[in-house]
């Protein structure tokens with residue numbers, strides 16, 4: 652299993668006619684380069700949870716997600732790297748064919764449990780897991796430690812070079828992490844990938860201790876969900 656390598660992160664310039672026209676300079680922090688299976692921010696969000704689990708001598712990590720959840724796959728991979736067992740509680744009934752995401756997670760040793768959408772809403776843990784001594788991580792790594800881990804993303808760039816830090820936002824944990832580090836004159840722009848998730852600001856407020864300032868949440872670019880679109884810009 653390949654290790655996480657944050658030294659692979661690069662800062663790439665984006666060049667587009669629109670940006671030239673508007674005289675805006677945009678760099679992308681290529682977090683996706685840290686590992687072939689763990690997409691970008693997911694490892695950063697997980698790192699302090701995993702540390703805590705190890706300190707508590709937990710052998711198993713349990714978390715939640717949908718069939719296409721990058722967080723589920725990242726958790727499976729991070730657990731494999733750290734020699735921890737992993738359990739994924741998956742939203743909805745098991746489909747005849749596993750999604751690519753879930754088959755990869757399973758291959759990495761994650762034990763999958765499918766629960767109904769109704770049970771998932773309440774994050775009901777299947778009763779067969781009653782005796783398992785697991786460390787639980789919320790869906791998407793949401794929580795204070797997830798945000799604190801995401802803050803360390805900014806150790807990989809010169810943050811003072813930028814006026815705005817933009818990110819896609821699902822649970823808002825990454826945006827919360829970025830907000831913890833920016834200065835008074837900088838802004839975080841979080842582009843929500845979930846349709847009508849208007850409580851995003853409140854969720855972010857719940858996981859950072861300081862008052863939330865300098866946050867802009869944009870709800871107009873989910874394209875029906877997860878920002879999937881064929882339109883070219």
Ligand SMILES: *Cc1c(COP(=O)(O)O)cnc(C)c1O
Pocket residue numbers: 690691692693696721722791818819820821822823824825826
């Ligand atoms: C998971 C993910 C997000 C959303 O992160 P949250 O912390 O849940 O808001 C954004 N971008 C990418 C590439 C992701 O994989």
